[in-house]
Amino acid sequence: MLFTRSLIPTTKEAPADATNDSHILLSRAGYIRKVGAGIYDFLPLGYRVLRKVEGIVRGEMDRAGALEILMPALLPGEYFKETGRWDLYGPTLFRIKDRKGGDYHLGPTHEEIVTDIARRELRSYRELPKVLYQVQVKFRDEPRPRGGLLRCREFVMKDAYSFDADEAGAKASYEVMRKAYVRIFDRMGLTYRMVQADPGAIGGSTSAEFQVLVDSGEDLIVACDRCDYAANVEAAIVKVSTGAAGTPTGEPIARVHTPGHGSIDDVTRFLGVGKDAMLKSLVYLAGGAAVLAIVRGDHDVNEVRLARALGVDEVFLAGEADVEKATGAKVGFAGPVGFKGKIVVDRAASLVPAGVTGANETDHHLKNVRFERDYQATVADFRLATTGDACPNCDAGHLTGYRGIEAGHIFILGTKYSQAMGATYIDEKQQQCTLVMGCYGIGVSRLVATTIEQHHDDNGIRWPMALAPYHVHLVTIGADAAVTTAARELHDALEGQGIEVLWDDRDERPGVKFKDADLIGIPLRVTIGAKGLATGNIELKPRSEADPKKAELVPLADAARVLAERVRAALVASPT
Numbered sequence: 001m002l003f004t005r006s007l008i009p010t011t012k013e014a015p016a017d018a019t020n021d022s023h024i025l026l027s028r029a030g031y032i033r034k035v036g037a038g039i040y041d042f043l044p045l046g047y048r049v050l051r052k053v054e055g056i057v058r059g060e061m062d063r064a065g066a067l068e069i070l071m072p073a074l075l076p077g078e079y080f081k082e083t084g085r086w087d088l089y090g091p092t093l094f095r096i097k098d099r100k101g102g103d104y105h106l107g108p109t110h111e112e113i114v115t116d117i118a119r120r121e122l123r124s125y126r127e128l129p130k131v132l133y134q135v136q137v138k139f140r141d142e143p144r145p146r147g148g149l150l151r152c153r154e155f156v157m158k159d160a161y162s163f164d165a166d167e168a169g170a171k172a173s174y175e176v177m178r179k180a181y182v183r184i185f186d187r188m189g190l191t192y193r194m195v196q197a198d199p200g201a202i203g204g205s206t207s208a209e210f211q212v213l214v215d216s217g218e219d220l221i222v223a224c225d226r227c228d229y230a231a232n233v234e235a236a237i238v239k240v241s242t243g244a245a246g247t248p249t250g251e252p253i254a255r256v257h258t259p260g261h262g263s264i265d266d267v268t269r270f271l272g273v274g275k276d277a278m279l280k281s282l283v284y285l286a287g288g289a290a291v292l293a294i295v296r297g298d299h300d301v302n303e304v305r306l307a308r309a310l311g312v313d314e315v316f317l318a319g320e321a322d323v324e325k326a327t328g329a330k331v332g333f334a335g336p337v338g339f340k341g342k343i344v345v346d347r348a349a350s351l352v353p354a355g356v357t358g359a360n361e362t363d364h365h366l367k368n369v370r371f372e373r374d375y376q377a378t379v380a381d382f383r384l385a386t387t388g389d390a391c392p393n394c395d396a397g398h399l400t401g402y403r404g405i406e407a408g409h410i411f412i413l414g415t416k417y418s419q420a421m422g423a424t425y426i427d428e429k430q431q432q433c434t435l436v437m438g439c440y441g442i443g444v445s446r447l448v449a450t451t452i453e454q455h456h457d458d459n460g461i462r463w464p465m466a467l468a469p470y471h472v473h474l475v476t477i478g479a480d481a482a483v484t485t486a487a488r489e490l491h492d493a494l495e496g497q498g499i500e501v502l503w504d505d506r507d508e509r510p511g512v513k514f515k516d517a518d519l520i521g522i523p524l525r526v527t528i529g530a531k532g533l534a535t536g537n538i539e540l541k542p543r544s545e546a547d548p549k550k551a552e553l554v555p556l557a558d559a560a561r562v563l564a565e566r567v568r569a570a571l572v573a574s575p576t
């Protein structure tokens with residue numbers, strides 16, 4: 001492809017609303033253009049990358065025996081009404097009235113529609129299992145679309161759904177999909193972890209997220225340094241902490257004046273104690289009542305587990321007014337001694353022998369506070385896992401915290417939708433049974449951005465070979481006839497072997513072309529100039545190589561073969 005024939009509008013300026021590296025680079029390198037909030041055009045380079053992501057996903061779905069279908073994006077409201085999601089989805093659902101006043105919406109996900117196919121078309125156990133998938137645009141009216149392709153209102157997803165006769169069958173389908181997902185993310189050249197998303201499910205897991213490790217990611221995960229245990233922090237199992245800071249002093253409670261020192265950092269500095277000696281006391285609203293939750297100063301509250309420990313669906317951190325009402329003191333000075341209301345203490349905090357905590361009096365703290373001697377509380381495990389924690393899965397390892405972007409999610413749905421919609425089959429004994437479902441998603445357009453978040457530098461994108469819009473970026477210097485001839489021959493020879501080449505044939509200075517090549521991020525850059533040709537050489541430079549002096553000279557006669565070999569090696573570096 002000639003640069004001058006394509007449409008690659010590179011720019012120096014990033015869009016004003018761009019905060020993520022991928023958003024800035026996709027815009028500056030001319031891959032995407034914003035049409036509206038969370039709505040984008042894919043220009044030629046962007047669409048090529050999107051199709052590469054789709055190609056890998058399709059290839060692995062087909063290989064796993066899944067059947068590609070296409071369900072509509074425009075959906076009659078009756079299906080979501082059947083399962084109650086018409087109401088549950090709230091303002092996130094893009095709702096439409098047709099000319100007759102009928103309720104319609106744009107599909108945010110397709111469980112109901114695929115379950116409708118199953119209830120109409122699947123009859124007998126002999127037809128099971130079946131896995132159906134599609135690559136389709138989805139619509140969600142996000143309150144804050146942001147990050148370019150990371151959180152859009154219109155986006156491309158691959159969603160697959162498995163239908164099995166029973167739970168064992170569903171687990172087998174899940175396992176086939178899990179393996180397909182591993183192959184997909186390996187082939188894309190991404191660094192990722194398969195992460196437990198459901199709490200306490202080591203072994204018989206029925207849900208996992210594929211998290212691409214990126215410092216700018218929104219999700220917090222922990223992973224073991226010895227085994228393959230990894231989990232979303234909210235789902236991570238915390239091994240019971242036995243070690244406690246310090247030894248009991250036997251000293252009674254002492255009231256200390258801590259003027260203006262409400263935060264953990266301030267108090268520990270002011271009193272010269274470690275964070276692990278602090279009893280961090282947080283007021284939560286649970287089922288309408290104020291509850292005091294205590295964790296060690298170096299730990300954080302896992303609100304999912306706290307809610308479970310309190311037997312409520314959800315807990316909410318109390319605002320200033322509620323804190324003052326519950327404790328009689330300003331925020332930062334709450335504590336268990338004298339607190340009127342339910343108190344829950346995390347197991348690790350309950351073991352602190354001489355804790356420092358708020359006195360329920362503004363500008364005052366208490367020292368030497370000990371569980372059971374000085375206050376009563378329900379003990380539960382509700383702190384978040386953190387770096388340095390012992391691994392719950394193996395004896396030797398420790399957990400490290402990472403940030404990630406969710407790129408895929410697989411889980412067993414059970415009979416939630418098939419039951420609600422009456423999707424059944426007839427088993428061997430002529431009994432009518434409910435289909436057991438699984439659901440498997442990949443954010444296809446989001447992966448374009450996620451890959452860049454992981455693969456870029458200050459100068460631009462660094463595509464893994466499998467997702468690059470072209471394999472080779474050919475730069476010619478000057479319009480010398482010999483240069484043009486050599487470039488055309490190399491371009492044609494490579495394309496003849498299935499190697500994708502972008503030839504920058506623009507009448508621009510070399511500096512401009514090199515800058516754009518770095519920005520666009522094609523993995524192999526080849527430069528042909530009169531000077532090199534005089535010695536029979538071209539210059540080859542991988543985009544992954546930061547040092548420009550590392551460019552190598554390759555004889556023109558060998559160039560097509562060498563480049564083809566490099567491209568193929570990079571593509572099969574991922575497993576087959």
Ligand SMILES: [Zn+2]
Nearest residue numbers: 224227391394
């Ligand atoms: Zn481990």
